[in-house]
Amino acid sequence: MKKVLITAIDSFTGNYLKQHLENSYIVVGTSFKDCDISKKEDILKALKKHKPDYIVHLAGISYVAHDSSEEFYKVNTVGTTNLLDAVLELNLNIEKIVVASSATIYGNQHTEILDESLCPNPVNHYGASKLAMECLAKNYFSKLPIIITRPFNYTGVGQAEHFLIPKIVNHYKNKKNSIELGNLDVKREFNDIRFVCEAYKKLLESEARSEVVNIATENPIALMDIIDIMNKISGYKIEVKVNPSFVRKDEIKTLCGSSKKLFSIVGEIELGMLDDMLIEMLHND
Numbered sequence: 334m335k336k337v338l339i340t341a342i343d344s345f346t347g348n349y350l351k352q353h354l355e356n357s358y359i360v361v362g363t364s365f366k367d368c369d370i371s372k373k374e375d376i377l378k379a380l381k382k383h384k385p386d387y388i389v390h391l392a393g394i395s396y397v398a399h400d401s402s403e404e405f406y407k408v409n410t411v412g413t414t415n416l417l418d419a420v421l422e423l424n425l426n427i428e429k430i431v432v433a434s435s436a437t438i439y440g441n442q443h444t445e446i447l448d449e450s451l452c453p454n455p456v457n458h459y460g461a462s463k464l465a466m467e468c469l470a471k472n473y474f475s476k477l478p479i480i481i482t483r484p485f486n487y488t489g490v491g492q493a494e495h496f497l498i499p500k501i502v503n504h505y506k507n508k509k510n511s512i513e514l515g516n517l518d519v520k521r522e523f524n525d526i527r528f529v530c531e532a533y534k535k536l537l538e539s540e541a542r543s544e545v546v547n548i549a550t551e552n553p554i555a556l557m558d559i560i561d562i563m564n565k566i567s568g569y570k571i572e573v574k575v576n577p578s579f580v581r582k583d584e585i586k587t588l589c590g591s592s593k594k595l596f597s598i599v600g601e602i603e604l605g606m607l608d609d610m611l612i613e614m615l616h617n618d
Contacts, residue, residue, distance in 0.1 A: 334359050335428070337537070338385035340392035340416070341365060345492050346433075346526065347391050353530035361385065363392065370412035376419040387537050388430045390416055394459070405462035413466045417473045429478050429537050436485040436547065436588050438464040448591035449483070449545050456583040467545065474543040480536050484548040485590045489526035489610065490617045498523055498559070502614045504571060505563050511572035515579030520553040520587040525605040535599035549590025550604055559611075566612055 335358055341347045342362025351360045361383045368375045370392045393409040413432060420427055439447045440454035455461045467481055488498040504512045532548045557573070564570045596602070 335386040336361060336383065337387040337389060338362055338379070338383050339389045340368070340370065342391075344391060345489075346529065348491070349489065349526045350389060350391070350530045350533060353527070354534060357534075358387070365392070368392075370415055371407045373415040373419055376416050377423065380419055380423055380425060384425065386426075386428050388416070388420070388427060389533055389537070390430065390432045393433065393463075402458040405458045406465065409459075409462040410465045410469065414469050417470065417477060417479075421473075421476060427477065429480065429542070431533055431536055432466075432470055432479060432481050434467050434481050434483050434545075435460065435463045436483050436549070436590055437585065438467065438483065439585075439588070441585055445587065446551055446589050446591050447547070447549075449547060449594055456585060457581075471543075478542040480539075480541055480543075481545045482533070482536065482548050483545065483590065484529055485522040485524060485550075485588055487522075487524040487526050487529045487548075488614075490614050492526070497521075497556075498611075499614070501559060501563060502611065505567040505569075506615055508569075509571065511574055513574050513576035513579065514556070515576065516581060516584040517556055517573070517575060518586065519584060520555045520589065522550055522553050522589055523559070523607060524548075524550050524552075525610050528602060528604060531602050532595060532599065535602070539598050541598045544594075544598070546595050546598065547590040547592065548595060549592045551589060551592050552604070552607075553587060553589035554607065562608055562611060563615075566608065566615065 337354055337358045337360050339347050339350055339362040342351055343364040354360050363379045368379050370376055394405055437460035438453040438455050440456045442451055453464050455464050470481055492499045494500050494503055529548055
């Protein structure tokens with residue numbers, strides 16, 4: 334069996350992806366504790382140990398409201414070039430490297446559905462660090478078989494509560510009377526983590542390389558519609574309060590990605606129902 338190395342295998346996405354790939358591959362990985370990707374020597378040590386055939390690079394800071402803007406660039410940008418440099422330095426025979434960027438690189442655009450041809454316009458350090466990473470990673474396209482992915486919002490059982498959907502679900506799970514949120518006038522895709530994992534698997538196995546690909550479904554939903562669904566499935570209505578400290582002036586109003594390029598490469602991927610995923614999250618202990 335071929336070997337896949339997942340950076341940040343102990344993360345929310347890494348854990349799901351490990352389970353998703355285990356029937357088809359030997360799956361190994363690095364964790365935040367044993368591999369600081371901002372230190373090239375840590376990455377060299379991991380690559381020498383595992384000698385993978387494939388790499389899925391997930392390690393990075395993914396929480397937009399993270400305290401340190403400097404850390405975004407140290408981890409998301411420099412960490413990625415450290416990984417790619419280490420692969421070249423060791424002359425590993427890698428069949429595919431999938432690098433996770435983010436849909437936040439698009440920022441606010443003047444079109445409803447965002448495709449890969451649009452000029453990026455990040456509005457925060459997280460998005461800017463991912464865009465910088467993409468620009469640098471493209472310099473390796475001629476040397477390594479790389480696909481850069483731009484996942485749109487996704488969620489599932491086990492995601493940290495500081496992310497929006499788990500926060501909402503946990504308020505209902507704990508029978509809270511009210512919830513404090515920030516920007517209410519936003520629309521996002523909230524895709525199932527298992528859809529994202531299948532997309533990563535199929536991209537690993539595809540012939541594509543030197544591409545930037547959305548991981549998207551073209552199915553946005555308004556935040557208040559999420560609240561309405563939760564009111565329905567929980568059997569009670571929660572009061573929504575706006576906390577001014579949660580409101581972002583630079584918030585992206587709508588994030589909905591074109592899935593055309595993804596599906597042209599990997600074929601159609603079955604999409605789960607949002608209601609079913611929310612029910613699963615609500616009733617998971």
